[in-house]
Amino acid sequence: MTVRTRFAPSPTGFLHVGGARTALFCYLFARRHGGQFVLRIEDTDLERSTAESVNAILEGMSWLGLDYDEGPFYQTDRFERYNAVIDELLDKGLAYRCDCPKERLDRIRDMQMAAKLKPRYDGHCRSRHVDPEQPHVVRFRNPVDGAVVVDDMIRGRIPFANEELDDLILRRTDGSPTYNLTVVVDDADMGITHVIRGDDHVNNTPRQMNILAALGKEPPRYAHVPMILGPDGTRLSKRHGAVSVISYRDQGYLPEALINYLVRLGWSHGDQEVFSLDDLIELFDITDVNKAASTFNTDKLDWLNQHYIQHGDPKRIARLLSPQLGHLDIDPAGGPDPVDVVQAQAARAKTLVELAEISAFCYRDFDDYDPAAAKKHLRPVARQPLERLRAELDMLALDDWRDEELHRVVERVAEELELNMGKVAQPLRVAVVGRAASPGIDVTLRLVGKEAVLRRIDRALAYIAKREAAG
C-alpha cells in the first residue's frame, strides 16, 4: 500500500503558519515513504470561500516548495458524488431526514446547557417520517451505544463513547453537503491512507470514523498535530501580526528558514537544529511529533534566516535580494555586483529587507549621517586623516582598487600619522557609509567605488569644516 496524504485547507483566508506546518508534515510524511501528497480545497462553504484565498494558498505552498502530486481538487466539483453517497445512506436507513425548525434546536440547546449537559441533537426525527418534498436536512444515524477508538499516531488510543456523539447534519436544507461528509467521502475516494491535520479536529474524528464504517470503508490512519500558539499563549490568529507565510516572504525571510523553523515546532531529531528539505525527507517521522502545543517565537526564526542568508549560495541570495533593493528604488545595475554585496554583508543581516537596507550605501549616497556616528567620528581631529586618505586614494589606479591595496592605503595613513587603525578607519567609514557599521574598511571602499568614495570624503570634510566654523 503506497502512502497517500492530503492537505485540505478551506479557502477562507491566506495560508497561515499553522496550516503551512500541517502541509509540511503531510508533504514530508508522503515523501519519506515514497508516497503521494494530494492538495484538496475544501470550499463547500460557498459564503466564505474565495478565489483570492485559493490563490493565496497556492502561492504560499509554491513559495515554500511544498509540491503536491495531485490536485488541487475542489469539493464544489464533487457535489454530485456527495449527494449520491448521502442518498445511499438514506436508502440503507443509515441516515434520515429531519425537519426540526431552528427554533426547536435552539430551545433544546438552551435547556441542555441549563441542565449542564453537552448541547446536542436529541434524535427527534430519527423515527419520524419527513416528506422528502418539504424542506429538510439529512442527518447521520450515529450508533447509540458502544465506543469508537481513534488510534492516533501521535496521541495513541483515544476512546470516544458513542453516546457522546449526536446525529450530525450531512446535507443542509439547501442541498449542499457538510464538512464531515465531504471529508470522509473524499478521503475514501482519493485513497488517502494517512490523515495528518490539526488537533482541533480530534473531536470530529470519531464521527468521521462512524460515517466511514457506515459506508463500509476502512478508516485511514490519523495523526493530529498540536496547535501553534501566539506569544500570549492563545491560538495563533491575525491579531498576532504576521501569520501569513507570504508576509514572511515579504519581510525578507527565506523559505528554507521558515520550513526549518516550522518543522522544529513540535518535532525534533536529537540535537539537530538545521535541516534542509532533503534532510527532512530522510529523517522526518510523524511519531516523533510532540503532543503539546508550541509558541511561535520570531527570535529563532531570525537566527535561522540569518544562518541561511550567510550560508546559502550567494548567487541565489543575490537574486532574492534584487526585489528588496528595488523596494528602496535601487537599480543594482548602477553599482557593484549584488553577489559581492551579499558576500560582504550576509553575516550582518537577519532578513533580506535588512540586507538591502544596510547595503544601500553601495549604490547611492546616503541622506544624512547617523547623528551619533557623525558626532563621534567626524570631528576636527579627523580632518587630517581624511585629507591624507583622500589624497592617497585619489592616486590609487582603478586597477588597484582592490581589498589588498585599499587596506594598505588605510594602514599606511594610520602609520604615518601615528594613529590607531580605528582613528583612521572609523572617520573614513562614517564618511563613506554614513554610519559606524559596515564590512571591513577595505571591502567597504571597494564596493562603494573610487568616484563615490572621493565624493563622500569631500562631503565629510565639508561637514567637519562647517562644524569647526560653528565652534
Next chain:
RNA sequence: GCUCCCUUCGUCUAGUGGUUAGGACGUCGGCCUCUCACGCCGGUAACAGGGGUUCGAAUCCCCUAGGGAGCGCCA
C-alpha cells in the same frame, strides 16, 4: 457546563525507572577586532503542585491546578 487533549530552562526541545536533567534560540560575560556583525569560549535558567508504586521517578498510576480544542444547516 459537558467531552477530549496537553503540562521539562523566557522560547523550541532531548529524555521512555538509575543522567552533574543535554542541546538550540534569547540573554549576560569574555575572546577576536578598524566598526558592526560573524565566529569561538563561558555563565544564567526547567521537570506545574500533591499523593502513591518502587531500593530508585522528569519518566508508571491517581488527584488538583493551569492551558488548549470541540460541542454550527463553519471547516
